[in-house]
Amino acid sequence: MTDNYLELRDVRKRFTGFVLNDISFTLPKGYIMGLIGPNGAGKTTTIQLILNMLEKDAGEILVFGGSNVQNESRIKQDVGVVFDSSIYVDSWTVEDTEKAISIFYDDWQHDVFTDMVSRFDLPHGKKVSEFSRGMQMKLMLACAFSHNAKLLILDEPTSGLDPVTRDELLEILQDYIKDGERSVLFSTHITSDLERVADYITFINQGELFFTGSMEELLGKYRLIKGRPKDLTVTLEKSAIGLRKTDVGFEGLIGAKEAAQYKECVIDTATIDDIVIKVSKRGQRND
Amino acid sequence: MNIVISNNSNLPIYEQIKEQVKTQILSGELVEDEILPSLRQLARDLKISVLTTTRAYNELEQEGFITSRQGKGFYVMSSGSDLIREQLIREVENNLNGAIRAAQRASMSNDEIISLLRLLMEVEND
Numbered sequence: 001m002t003d004n005y006l007e008l009r010d011v012r013k014r015f016t017g018f019v020l021n022d023i024s025f026t027l028p029k030g031y032i033m034g035l036i037g038p039n040g041a042g043k044t045t046t047i048q049l050i051l052n053m054l055e056k057d058a059g060e061i062l063v064f065g066g067s068n069v070q071n072e073s074r075i076k077q078d079v080g081v082v083f084d085s086s087i088y089v090d091s092w093t094v095e096d097t098e099k100a101i102s103i104f105y106d107d108w109q110h111d112v113f114t115d116m117v118s119r120f121d122l123p124h125g126k127k128v129s130e131f132s133r134g135m136q137m138k139l140m141l142a143c144a145f146s147h148n149a150k151l152l153i154l155d156e157p158t159s160g161l162d163p164v165t166r167d168e169l170l171e172i173l174q175d176y177i178k179d180g181e182r183s184v185l186f187s188t189h190i191t192s193d194l195e196r197v198a199d200y201i202t203f204i205n206q207g208e209l210f211f212t213g214s215m216e217e218l219l220g221k222y223r224l225i226k227g228r229p230k231d232l233t234v235t236l237e238k239s240a241i242g243l244r245k246t247d248v249g250f251e252g253l254i255g256a257k258e259a260a261q262y263k264e265c266v267i268d269t270a271t272i273d274d275i276v277i278k279v280s281k282r283g284q285r286n287d
Numbered sequence: 288m289n290i291v292i293s294n295n296s297n298l299p300i301y302e303q304i305k306e307q308v309k310t311q312i313l314s315g316e317l318v319e320d321e322i323l324p325s326l327r328q329l330a331r332d333l334k335i336s337v338l339t340t341t342r343a344y345n346e347l348e349q350e351g352f353i354t355s356r357q358g359k360g361f362y363v364m365s366s367g368s369d370l371i372r373e374q375l376i377r378e379v380e381n382n383l384n385g386a387i388r389a390a391q392r393a394s395m396s397n398d399e400i401i402s403l404l405r406l407l408m409e410v411e412n413d
Contacts, residue, residue: 178328197330198336
């Protein structure tokens with residue numbers, strides 16, 4: 001099997017009023033990738049295209065090295081999916097869920113499911129609709145782990161979770177990839193979750209791919225630049241991304257290499273959030 | 288091996304790991320041929336990216352502090368390795384230079400410094 005579990009090449013999808021344009025990225029075996037971008041950037045569309053829930057207009061999507069459409073049924077055996085809201089029937093209990101879900105998988109491991117349910121402290125006999133957001137997510141994770149998924153795709157799994165559960169999820173994901181044979185694709189807009197555990201980042205903004213590569217590369221590429229109004233030269237004004245000007249000064253994002261020449265300005269390291277905010281504000285108001 | 292990562296450090300995380308591994312090799316807390324935690328175990332324990340631990344270990348390997356054995360993991364290099372010895376000698380030189388400067392401020396003669404050093408070494412060797 002190939003070492004790339006997921007590969008997108010120039011994937012395009014057009015809706016009225018929104019185009020997902022030429023998205024390309026590669027997720028190798030054994031790593032966690034964060035798919036980031038503001039709301040409406042195209043993260044969920046990208047995930048739906050990968051899962052063949054939407055039909056792409058152009059491009060290529062390879063899962064485990066094969067076309068996601070031709071190999072759909074085989075791929076579904078090896079891909080675990082966690083959505084931002086429960087995909088199970090509200091009136092099901094944990095036991096009903098296992099019964100209903102397990103028939104779809106050749107390699108369903110009842111022992112693993114039982115282990116996961118007790119590890120996650122999921123209540124028996126209680127209906128899914130009475131579960132908290134965190135418990136619903138854990139039930140989806142338990143199902144994904146029980147059919148021995150090699151690729152886990154999570155769409156906004158952390159939204160609506162408290163910090164304790166978010167932290168727990170990150171630990172579960174790191175445990176999951178520990179043997180080097182499994183990968184995770186994880187979309188989120190709460191990027192502080194990702195800052196540390198993600199190996200790779202794919203950043204989509206307004207349907208366009210802004211960056212894909214290692215987290216370290218992204219963080220090394222940009223700096224925050226701040227200064228007084230008089231320090232804002234014409235060149236700087238042109239090259240700064242998401243520039244915010246006020247009466248007392250300015251703040252923007254700039255390439256790390258360029259940053260060194262502006263000795264009068266304050267140069268700070270940029271967090272993923274800084275980068276997302278500045279990039280998505282690019283070309284918008286300069287007030 | 289003990290690693291503590293600070294979020295407020297000026298050093299990137301991979302540098303913090305490198306510094307702490309080096310310190311522990313030089314201090315003898317990590318001994319020759321000791322196996323280090325695997326890349327993925329360390330990433331999980333520290334809640335950081337596997338690529339970060341990979342970078343730290345690779346650079347430590349390039350600098351000659353640790354070595355990887357195919358399929359087995361990373362090991363501490365023999366402490367007799369030239370590099371670690373060189374670093375130790377440099378550390379001795381720095382400490383001795385500091386001692387000499389302090390002695391000069393105290394107006395000690397060269398003979399006095401040398402005999403003090405001899406005395407201390409005798410005590411240490413006992």
